[in-house]
Amino acid sequence: MTHLKAAARRVIGERRRQQLRRLLTRITVLGLARKCPCCSASLRRFHPFGLVPRDEALCPICGSLERHRLMWLYLTQKTDLFDGRPKTMLHVAPEVQLSRLFQREKSIEYLSADLSNPSAMVQMDITDIQYPDGTFDVIYCSHVLEHVPDDRKAMREFHRVLKPGGWAILQVPIKDAVTFEDPDVTSPEDRERVFGQHDHVRRYGPDYRDRLVEAGFSVTVDGFVRELDAHTVRRFGLMRTEDIYFCRKEA
Numbered sequence: 001m002t003h004l005k006a007a008a009r010r011v012i013g014e015r016r017r018q019q020l021r022r023l024l025t026r027i028t029v030l031g032l033a034r035k036c037p038c039c040s041a042s043l044r045r046f047h048p049f050g051l052v053p054r055d056e057a058l059c060p061i062c063g064s065l066e067r068h069r070l071m072w073l074y075l076t077q078k079t080d081l082f083d084g085r086p087k088t089m090l091h092v093a094p095e096v097q098l099s100r101l102f103q104r105e106k107s108i109e110y111l112s113a114d115l116s117n118p119s120a121m122v123q124m125d126i127t128d129i130q131y132p133d134g135t136f137d138v139i140y141c142s143h144v145l146e147h148v149p150d151d152r153k154a155m156r157e158f159h160r161v162l163k164p165g166g167w168a169i170l171q172v173p174i175k176d177a178v179t180f181e182d183p184d185v186t187s188p189e190d191r192e193r194v195f196g197q198h199d200h201v202r203r204y205g206p207d208y209r210d211r212l213v214e215a216g217f218s219v220t221v222d223g224f225v226r227e228l229d230a231h232t233v234r235r236f237g238l239m240r241t242e243d244i245y246f247c248r249k250e251a
Contacts (some may be wrong), residue, residue: 082105135163169246
């Protein structure tokens with residue numbers, strides 16, 4: 001019994017230390033110059049992030065990056081996701097910063113999926129989605145397809161399981177003028193050298209849109225962030241270069 005009490009005290013003590021650390025973090029970063037739309041924190045500044053650090057990239061409270069904050073602004077300002085009408089939503093490779101926001105919306109029947117992440121609600125190979133045609137009103141998948149060898153098949157699967165009239169946002173990093181892939185590049189070392197990351201299988205260019213169209217989507221490449229004024233971009237810690245690939249399945 002003594003050992004159990006001691007173990008309980010250690011657990012409680014560690015929890016208190018974690019709570020104290022989070023409280024101290026909030027106190028030291030609070031300010032009025034920046035705002036994270038994902039967690040509503042008011043901040044002095046965002047933190048640097050990345051192997052080659054990007055200035056003002058990371059929210060120190062919720063961990064959101066520029067693309068998460070941009071997506072939340074876009075979804076709330078330019079889509080019907082939160083209009084109160086019932087929707088079924090598939091969220092692939094769920095980012096915790098966005099997943100919790102989707103799940104709290106009562107009108108959204110939410111499903112998160114991932115090939116290997118145990119925190120997702122279901123395990124899913126997006127090249128072989130085990131759901132019937134026309135299951136989902138909305139699909140959100142960000143920075144996943146660059147990891148998938150047969151990305152065209154995954155795009156066709158997304159189109160298949162989307163309801164007629166439904167929409168998807170399918171984001172990838174755009175790195176080159178033209179998409180480049182080489183199936184002979186297989187080792188993690190070579191992939192990092194050629195594609196920029198050990199688990200990437202291609203580098204996309206703006207012709208990424210053509211692949212989405214081939215899969216059946218009507219695609220709008222939305223430069224939403226460039227419609228925002230400089231003060232808003234600085235305040236929310238956004239990057240001017242990220243386009244949003246809004247894909248609709250025709251009714």
